[in-house]
Amino acid sequence: MRAIVATRLGGPEVLELQEVPPPAAEPGRVLIRVHRAGVNFADLSSTLGRYAQAPPPPFIPGLEVSGHDVATGRPVFALVPSGGYAELVAADFAWSADGLDLDAAAGYALTGLTAFYALRHVGRLQPGETVLVTAAAGGVGSSAIQVARALGAGRVVAVASTPEKRARAVELGADVAVGYEDPLPGPIDVMVDTVGGDVFTRALESMAPFGRMVCIGASSGEAQRIPGVGDLRVRGVGVLPFSMGAFRARHPEQFLKTSAEGIELIRSGALRPPVGQVLPLAEAAEAHRRLGSRATTGKLLLAVG
Numbered sequence: 610m611r612a613i614v615a616t617r618l619g620g621p622e623v624l625e626l627q628e629v630p631p632p633a634a635e636p637g638r639v640l641i642r643v644h645r646a647g648v649n650f651a652d653l654s655s656t657l658g659r660y661a662q663a664p665p666p667p668f669i670p671g672l673e674v675s676g677h678d679v680a681t682g683r684p685v686f687a688l689v690p691s692g693g694y695a696e697l698v699a700a701d702f703a704w705s706a707d708g709l710d711l712d713a714a715a716g717y718a719l720t721g722l723t724a725f726y727a728l729r730h731v732g733r734l735q736p737g738e739t740v741l742v743t744a745a746a747g748g749v750g751s752s753a754i755q756v757a758r759a760l761g762a763g764r765v766v767a768v769a770s771t772p773e774k775r776a777r778a779v780e781l782g783a784d785v786a787v788g789y790e791d792p793l794p795g796p797i798d799v800m801v802d803t804v805g806g807d808v809f810t811r812a813l814e815s816m817a818p819f820g821r822m823v824c825i826g827a828s829s830g831e832a833q834r835i836p837g838v839g840d841l842r843v844r845g846v847g848v849l850p851f852s853m854g855a856f857r858a859r860h861p862e863q864f865l866k867t868s869a870e871g872i873e874l875i876r877s878g879a880l881r882p883p884v885g886q887v888l889p890l891a892e893a894a895e896a897h898r899r900l901g902s903r904a905t906t907g908k909l910l911l912a913v914g
């Protein structure tokens with residue numbers, strides 16, 4: 610089968626289109642003929658050797674796919690531990706994509722559900738509360754806007770780097786969009802932060818009493834830092850790091866149970882990660898370049914089959 614292989618650790622240049630043996634159809638696993646593969650920031654981190662759950666090279670990147678179950682022919686979408694940038698991949702579990710757009714479905718499992726977990730289970734968003742989302746026009750960010758709206762947020766504040774991205778965030782449902790250097794309009798009840806660095810540090814001041822700061826990524830390259838917990842304790846502000854991959858690996862059954870409500874949001878259309886760009890599988894390196902250089906909005910996909 611054709612697959613993109615990370616031949617060694619490094620940037621997009623380490624990705625090569627190769628002919629490789631297909632994965633075996635093992636009992637209890639779902640063999641998927643891939644239609645679209647989601648491209649995630651974690652894929653960039655994994656080729657750089659900065660993603661703890663990635664295998665050592667050579668490996669096939671790709672953590673979420675849509676396609677068809679080879680055994681039954683039914684349309685599905687799934688999370689995979691790696692191997693999504695390929696014509697065939699084996700998953701422990703796949704959700705039915707019956708009635709769903711099979712392109713968009715490649716962004717549901719990781720991107721969509723991470724946004725859902727961040728707000729529903731980790732941030733415990735309550736109706737009427739104010740949400741702040743960083744990199745709000747990005748993959749997880751644009752899904753977080755949709756989830757915030759679906760869960761009844763009172764106000765959604767988007768942070769994004771360019772006027773175009775801010776306009777996009779407002780189209781997706783944010784009430785207001787600001788740049789990273791602008792004052793952050795508080796008080797914020799739940800922050801979903803995928804960026805880290807300065808924006809997180811500044812947001813500490815804008816949090817409402819008993820606010821929750823959900824840290825799910827550090828795309829800026831600088832992890833979130835807290836100056837000390839004394840002030841946060843008095844204000845009741847929580848800093849909550851979360852990795853869906855780690856949670857799923859440790860509690861697979863609980864993951865399936867607790868993600869059911871997120872899957873419902875997907876089926877109802879309330880959570881529909883917008884597809885920004887689709888590139889052919891052979892252009893995976895270009896896809897990584899675009900994602901790493903902030904040149905994308907919404908979900909970036911590879912067209913495989």
Ligand SMILES: NC(=O)c1ccc[n+]([C@@H]2O[C@H](COP(=O)([O-])OP(=O)(O)OC[C@H]3O[C@@H](n4cnc5c(N)ncnc54)[C@H](OP(=O)(O)O)[C@@H]3O)[C@@H](O)[C@H]2O)c1
Binds near residue numbers: 720769900
């Ligand atoms: N914890 C989890 O379980 C989990 C699951 C999925 C994803 N994530 C994390 O969520 C984040 C978003 O992932 P994604 O795949 O949806 O990517 P994305 O948000 O579509 O793309 C990354 C965005 O980060 C922003 N950014 C800020 N500083 C940047 C820099 N120095 N270089 C590049 N981008 C920068 C850019 O938006 P602006 O230009 O608007 O700043 C960029 O578009 C990543 O950090 C990823 O690791 C975590």
